[in-house]
Amino acid sequence: MGRLTPVAGIMVQVVLSMSTLLSWRSKPVRSSLLQQHQRYNHNNVVSYNYHRTLACTIPTPPLSSSFGISSFHQQDAKTRRQQSIALTVTRRFLSMDGTTNNVSAISSSSSTSTSTTSTTTSSSTDTLSTEDVRYLSQALDLARLGAGRTFPNPAVGCVLVNTDTQTVIGAGFHPRAGCPHAEVFALFQAAGHVDSGVAAAKSILDGTFTTTTTTYTTLQSIMEQYNNDKNGPQTLLEDVLVDQPVTAYVTLEPCCHYGKTPPCASSLVLAKVRRVVVGCGDPNPRVDGGGIQILRQAGIIVDVAGDDTTIHQDCAHLIANFVKRVRPSTPHNNNDTNTYSYINGAMRRVLRTIAGRKKTDNTLTQVNWTGDNVAGTVTTEHDVDQLELPAEWMERVDGLLWENELVNLRLNKVVGKKKLARQLAKRVASTLNAHVAQSVGHTALLYRPGIPPILNLEELAVIDDNNDDDDDDDDGDPLKE
Known part of the structure; x- marks a missing residue:
């Protein structure tokens, strides 16, 4: 074969360069790089959680x-x-x-x-x-x-x-x-x-x-x-x-x-x-x-x-x-406390049953609102969203949740309407990364797993798996006022 002309040589180099560029953008190469990146991040996360x-x-x-x-x-x-x-x-x-x-x-x-x-x-x-x-x-x-x-x-x-x-x-x-x-x-x-x-x-x-x-x-x-x-x-x-x-x-x-x-x-x-x-x-x-x-x-x-x-x-x-x-969430301390999507009806019934028994035994942890009595002024959803949550009260609820996992809030001094009490309970729970397991009247039952968890909801819910998966908060509630 004869030698390439200068123009032909340049064209060949361009084609080879384009081929190399395309190969880097190909799926197998990108997949390989992605896998390496994921392995690197995984190793860092494992080390990060291990040392924490x-x-x-x-x-x-x-x-x-x-x-x-x-x-x-x-x-x-x-x-x-x-x-x-x-x-x-x-x-x-x-x-x-x-x-x-x-x-x-x-x-x-x-x-x-x-x-x-x-x-x-x-x-x-x-x-x-x-x-x-x-x-x-x-x-x-x-x-x-x-x-x-x-x-x-x-x-x-x-x-x-x-x-x-x-x-x-x-x-x-x-x-x-x-x-x-x-x-x-x-x-x-x-x-x-x-x-x-x-x-x-x-x-x-x-x-x-x-x-x-x-x-x-x-x-x-x-x-x-x-x-x-x-x-x-x-x-x-x-x-x-x-x-x-x-x-x-x-x-x-x-x-x-x-x-x-x-x-x-x-x-x-x-x-x-x-x-x-x-x-x-x-x-x-x-x-x-x-x-x-x-x-x-x-x-x-x-x-x-x-x-x-x-x-x-x-x-x-x-x-x-x-x-x-x-601290970051790990499989060792919770499932998904960002959304609590893993909690089903059977688990909620277990939490309500436990809370009901504790209330009967007078061992249920209950917290009254210690801020100003503002029930007459907090009358709208906007008022609830703008309400200042007292730092001392939030610190107390936070500490009690870590100790007991279940805490019953009494919010009658904050809001007059029951639906606003539920809204406020959700706001408190969101701030504390907790879950509203029940809301009745002006009370709300909060749940947050401890580190390590005290209650094993998965095992406890097995005994309730044949019951109707009904999430109605007012069905046979032991915490009614």
């Missing part, structure tokens, strides 16, 4: 220590977007790519910039000093001030210590959802914005936050600036600790995502804290090691209390119910 414990241990990220690489593989798209926003905010003040930001650089002019994959400037150890444990215990005492009042958030405390003088320069705790977190109240004090971060947080709990005194007017102003102004954290906190060696002692890993408030990890970076001691990691999928990664990427030393230490266990115990709520 009730004690809030920090799972070691696979592959790389880079927050921008490893953690993103383990989280869903929404989580990745949230953490990406937080990381972008931090990068605004950090020279994470080796260049200096024109607005502000977290490192002083004499410091070297930090690489996105370098953690050589930070360390982690399970061994804390006696002083570390003492200050972390103080932070835990502060966290307990907010316990039972922060739903759906965990209770957290923070203490800032000047390590040269061994003096506390700031302290705070998280008082309620929507308010700044413990680290921020402590930073407010250290920055001189409030005289006491603890007193400022307490003012929110005892109602004096709404007074017109200068102190609390100032507090309201800086809270609004911090929460709502995109430059608020920078204006209030940037470089406030640059001239002193400060260690932050916090009972729970600082958050790294935007919620109702900016991420605490970024605020600690802005303030130039030099070291952070963490009581236990945050298992919330929106955090789960991301806060620690942001701190370490900024060159901050992070030490985490060892899993077997008393201080770690005390910090973890304080947020045990929160951990159960946010």
Whole structure:
């Protein structure tokens, strides 16, 4: 065969290139790649769930220590977007790519910039000093001030210590959802914005936050600036600790995502804290090691209390119910508590029967509405949707569900109409990831499997499998008022 002309040679190369491209897009190749991707994700999920414990241990990220690489593989798209926003905010003040930001650089002019994959400037150890444990215990005492009042958030405390003088320069705790977190109240004090971060947080709990005194007017102003102004954290906190060696002692890993408030990890970076001691990691999928990664990427030393230490266990115990709520669903703790689609009529009858017997024995857990008596004002479905669910009441119902799996709510002080009581019960159940097993009058029976489950509904329902699968909530109900 004669040699190809230049034009023919080019045509052959084009055909071969097109053939190669099509082969990559072919179904077998795509299927193979998909299978590999699925196997990779499956292995990560198995490892992720295996390392997750009730004690809030920090799972070691696979592959790389880079927050921008490893953690993103383990989280869903929404989580990745949230953490990406937080990381972008931090990068605004950090020279994470080796260049200096024109607005502000977290490192002083004499410091070297930090690489996105370098953690050589930070360390982690399970061994804390006696002083570390003492200050972390103080932070835990502060966290307990907010316990039972922060739903759906965990209770957290923070203490800032000047390590040269061994003096506390700031302290705070998280008082309620929507308010700044413990680290921020402590930073407010250290920055001189409030005289006491603890007193400022307490003012929110005892109602004096709404007074017109200068102190609390100032507090309201800086809270609004911090929460709502995109430059608020920078204006209030940037470089406030640059001239002193400060260690932050916090009972729970600082958050790294935007919620109702900016991420605490970024605020600690802005303030130039030099070291952070963490009581236990945050298992919330929106955090789960991301806060620690942001701190370490900024060159901050992070030490985490060892899993077997008393201080770690005390910090973890304080947020045990929160951990159960946010931990990912697995076949070991439930079937599908997102929809409870697995619960059939026989299972509902079993739950009602058990509740009826408990009521007869006076052992059924019943919870009355402890908020304001608003039955006369909550008259429409819109009113029910807008009704504020008291954090203390929700914390109580949540805890009782974990202990007993069955809780009967009495809602006559909230709504006058029975249909609105059922709507409110569904809203409470949805918030707690529970199931309304029965609704009669102004009462509602909630069910949520424990971890591990107490009741085996599948086995108990077998004895009822010959009965009519009737889901009518008013058929022979033992909980009628």
